[in-house]
Amino acid sequence: MTNSSAARSPRTDAVRNRQLLLSAAAEAFAEHGTEVSIAEIAQRAGIGKGTVFRHFATKEDLIAAIMGEMIDSLITTGMGLWDAADPAAALLEFMTTGIELLARDRAFCEVVGRPSLQHPAVRAGIDRLCEVVEILTNRARRQGVIRQDITGQDIVLLLGGVRHTAAPLADTQPQLWRRYLGLIFDGIRAQAAQPLPHPPPRRLEFTGPYCESSH
Amino acid sequence: MTNSSAARSPRTDAVRNRQLLLSAAAEAFAEHGTEVSIAEIAQRAGIGKGTVFRHFATKEDLIAAIMGEMIDSLITTGMGLWDAADPAAALLEFMTTGIELLARDRAFCEVVGRPSLQHPAVRAGIDRLCEVVEILTNRARRQGVIRQDITGQDIVLLLGGVRHTAAPLADTQPQLWRRYLGLIFDGIRAQAAQPLPHPPPRRLEFTGPYCESSH
DNA sequence: GGTTAACCTGACCAGTCGGTCCGTTTGGCG
DNA sequence: CGCCAAACGGACCGACTGGTCAGGTTAACC
Numbered sequence: 001m002t003n004s005s006a007a008r009s010p011r012t013d014a015v016r017n018r019q020l021l022l023s024a025a026a027e028a029f030a031e032h033g034t035e036v037s038i039a040e041i042a043q044r045a046g047i048g049k050g051t052v053f054r055h056f057a058t059k060e061d062l063i064a065a066i067m068g069e070m071i072d073s074l075i076t077t078g079m080g081l082w083d084a085a086d087p088a089a090a091l092l093e094f095m096t097t098g099i100e101l102l103a104r105d106r107a108f109c110e111v112v113g114r115p116s117l118q119h120p121a122v123r124a125g126i127d128r129l130c131e132v133v134e135i136l137t138n139r140a141r142r143q144g145v146i147r148q149d150i151t152g153q154d155i156v157l158l159l160g161g162v163r164h165t166a167a168p169l170a171d172t173q174p175q176l177w178r179r180y181l182g183l184i185f186d187g188i189r190a191q192a193a194q195p196l197p198h199p200p201p202r203r204l205e206f207t208g209p210y211c212e213s214s215h
Numbered sequence: 216m217t218n219s220s221a222a223r224s225p226r227t228d229a230v231r232n233r234q235l236l237l238s239a240a241a242e243a244f245a246e247h248g249t250e251v252s253i254a255e256i257a258q259r260a261g262i263g264k265g266t267v268f269r270h271f272a273t274k275e276d277l278i279a280a281i282m283g284e285m286i287d288s289l290i291t292t293g294m295g296l297w298d299a300a301d302p303a304a305a306l307l308e309f310m311t312t313g314i315e316l317l318a319r320d321r322a323f324c325e326v327v328g329r330p331s332l333q334h335p336a337v338r339a340g341i342d343r344l345c346e347v348v349e350i351l352t353n354r355a356r357r358q359g360v361i362r363q364d365i366t367g368q369d370i371v372l373l374l375g376g377v378r379h380t381a382a383p384l385a386d387t388q389p390q391l392w393r394r395y396l397g398l399i400f401d402g403i404r405a406q407a408a409q410p411l412p413h414p415p416p417r418r419l420e421f422t423g424p425y426c427e428s429s430h
Numbered sequence: 431g432g433t434t435a436a437c438c439t440g441a442c443c444a445g446t447c448g449g450t451c452c453g454t455t456t457g458g459c460g
Numbered sequence: 461c462g463c464c465a466a467a468c469g470g471a472c473c474g475a476c477t478g479g480t481c482a483g484g485t486t487a488a489c490c
Binding site for chain 2: 115157162166167172173181184187188190
Binding site for chain 3: 223225226228229232262263264265266269
């Protein structure tokens with residue numbers, strides 16, 4: 001419906017600035033997490049602070065736009081692996097790609113790990129990601145190459161988990177997460193040595209207004 | 216050396232207030248993480264903001280005092296399991312206790328997972344914890360009940376990792392971490408199905424002044 | 431009970447943040 | 461070229477933070 005009747009293509013400087021803003025923000029968020037100030041992002045982009053809010057009404061919207069792109073790229077990766085020859089290897093490759101993304105981007109880590117802060121759009125993206133991974137997981141499970149009680153949602157949650165395991169030493173050993181991915185994937189392959197002590201996770205639930213309400 | 220020559224026992228209201236402060240702060244940090252304001256902590260304790268800074272020069276010092284206590288309690292748990300009959304079960308019990316603690320306390324999660332923000336005292340506590348867990352792990356490894364390439368440092372890192380894996384759903388499924396602890400412990404038991412793709416972590420290294428220097 | 435130093439308090443300070451607003455600039459179109 | 465809406469920029473606002481300090485209070489010792 002947008003741009004339907006009184007459509008007018010945006011000015012060239014506006015699209016240029018939007019692009020500058022998006023890349024500067026992506027870079028800043030990756031380095032420092034979502035806590036970087038809008039002022040710093042604007043400075044990096046070489047534009048005024050007001051211009052930032054012209055393109056994105058709130059900081060949350062800006063974050064959501066960038067995180068949405070990252071989630072989409074991960075979804076694409078997942079879909080590209082649907083018809084891989086070895087479904088276990090495909091699953092491992094997907095997880096590797098995902099954690100590489102997380103390891104490179106602090107903001108992505110934060111947003112993915114904290115449902116109470118999530119923008120509705122991000123939430124929707126993660127839902128789609130879960131569905132994609134579910135398909136990847138189902139194939140592997142049906143072929144019996146991973147234990148039967150693992151779901152796609154498990155896999156998605158484990159991405160953040162693996163990354164966080166290695167996070168405290170990430171400055172000095174940036175590849176350490178590969179160790180824990182290996183360890184956990186051994187657990188995923190293991191044919192249910194022990195039944196898991198808790199049922200699989202339910203879908204992420206909507207927890208009301210997406211901003212931390214607390215106290 | 217402190218309190219040696221001109222010692223004078225602190226006033227009774229001072230020790231009472233210190234106690235009130237410590238419990239209020241512990242509660243607030245557990246609920247909301249290290250970001251709760253000093254003002255709120257003071258209000259909870261029923262004391263003035265100035266009194267907080269009389270007992271602890273900076274907010275970091277207050278955090279360190281409380282986190283130090285938690286680490287010490289975990290160290291005690293670990294030492295109590297040194298002579299358990301089944302070393303694998305002992306290790307699992309230790310991890311269960313540790314993650315329970317993490318799951319109940321947001322600030323503990325934050326502090327343990329972020330070396331660059333750590334107070335020197337906290338850092339030292341974690342070092343001691345690692346040594347204790349190393350002993351626990353060595354026993355299990357020597358008896359062959361866990362894979363040979365796992366170290367105590369791995370175990371400590373995995374505590375935070377497991378907790379973080381389940382964190383996004385912790386509001387609705389507070390016990391979900393037990394699922395991932397089970398999964399990962401299966402990986403720990405597995406007799407090296409695959410050699411791990413990265414060497415074990417080196418000790419946490421001192422990264423300069425404990426406050427994030429960045430940008 | 432009187433003296434005093436330890437203690438308590440909340441107004442206050444400087445700095446940060448997200449977000450607003452309006453005077454100014456500029457790109458596109460007739 | 462000349463017009464004007466769209467876009468820009470940065471001073472500004474209110475809310476909030478960790479931390480300070482002057483002045484009133486009180487516990488402990490003589």
